[in-house]
Amino acid sequence: MRWPDLSYLTWRVLGRHLAVFRRTWVVNLSFNFAEPVLYLTALGLGLGAYVRPIAGMSYLQYLGPGLIASSSMLSTAYECTYGAFVRLEYQKVYQAILATPVSLDDLVMGDILFGALKGILYGTVILIVLLVLGLVTSPWALLVPPVLAVAGMLFASLSLIWTGLFPNIESFNYFFSLIMTPLFLFSGVFFPLDGLPPFLRELAWFSPLTHVVNLTRGLVLGRLGGLPGDFLWLVVVSVVLLPLPLRLMRRLVLK
């Protein structure tokens, strides 16, 4: 196996993405922030009025931390599919950066870091909304951003793997309908997995989002049981996945 050719220039790639993001962040953030707030209002308040408390939590309390995780996941996924592909194929920004001392591994790693950073940012915005609404009941919530960082690395790798395997703009629709939407619906964001048939419940264990939701909900509400296991799951899977986007994107760029 090839050892990745990484250097400090990875951070310069991240810096370039941030310079662009600085131009667009207000629009960017408010759009991505609008959707979870709509869910929170419609489902948390509207539907929640008819839902009986779940393990002592009101439905709004239950749903809110789940939306931190899903919002974070989706923003990373958009960045590392559409965002990365546009830079590569339409803007040719990849090619421009590769003419500098930056290596291809630096470049892909910079994209992963930026994807993860967006995940932290969009998740933390929801956390702040929950805080304002008085739905954060534990100081353990301070650990939510680091958890989102690990989750972000994982979802960035996953999305770039798809981009490397199916590099065209139509294929990203399938990524979202076939992978992201099932994760979003069946990872315990909206309802406890206990009610599902045993087969689906076991399947949900394989969803990374399940573990992120367990962590964000546990930390926000101060229910820490089982969380180290979830965190370990995320760390192991993100480390295992990391080499794949580096290899697949190399094949894609050097065609």
Added chain:
Amino acid sequence: MAGVVVAKGLVKEFERVTAVAGIDFEVRAGECFGFLGPNGAGKSTTLRMIHCFLPPTAGHLEILGLAVPGQCRRIKRHLGVVPQENNIDPELKVLESLLVYARFFDLTRAEAIERAGELMAFFGLEGKENERPDNLSGGMKRRLTIARALINKPQLLLLDEPTTGLDPQARYQVWQRLFRLKEEGVTLILTTHYMEEAAQLCDRLVIMESGAILASGEPEQLVADHTGREVVIVGDGALRPDEVEAVAGNLYRDKLVLGQDLFLYTNSGPELLAALGNLGFPRLVLRPATLEDVYLRLTGKGLEE
């Protein structure tokens, strides 16, 4: 002193095609070296191997005394690359785009601002600092792309078809800058399918087709060696070659059939023209031979086909 670029038996194969089929060349410090040839000849692929974008399939490639691909980071530090398509960051303003790029070469912000200012002045882009790249004209975008490639004061500047798609004025503005860079001692390597560009800019060049080098040398020397001083084009001459042969067989060095026309390569154009004058051909043209004729002779076909 060893060449700035030394290539021996350089090969690049893709899955189904051999883009570069084992070529040798050497680029000397301070010269402008050209790769001339039609689309698909392997010019851009060669250039991409030189700037470490594509790893060679086989052969030896050395840039500034450093081996490809092992020393790519160090090599790229001293290179400027102008790709075929402008790839200026569309989401950043002009100056910011240069400053961001400078960071990849470890320039401090102060150094980058100074260097970007010099380059914007040199390329006639003053006052455009806060423009979006999309608002610039084609010629300006091209000059900005070249300016960006110079942010690290490269020893070697690679230009992939620097003026394709530009109008004559914009093309001339680019040429002027390239002349001045050469005077300042920057080694230039460019690909082009414009004969005039190659003749004006290049000290030495190679003519490529189908991944191979057909000829190499100084432009004038290539013309002298492969064609002669002049060309007489005989309209419909290919329909009556025997008559031409009979009256003027000793006045030309070589001939080429292109459609119905006959191209005669010669060092005694006026005499040849006079000899053919009475045969009643619909068209007789005498003009100096150019690289285009060298290319036509070597490949037997037109460049723009």
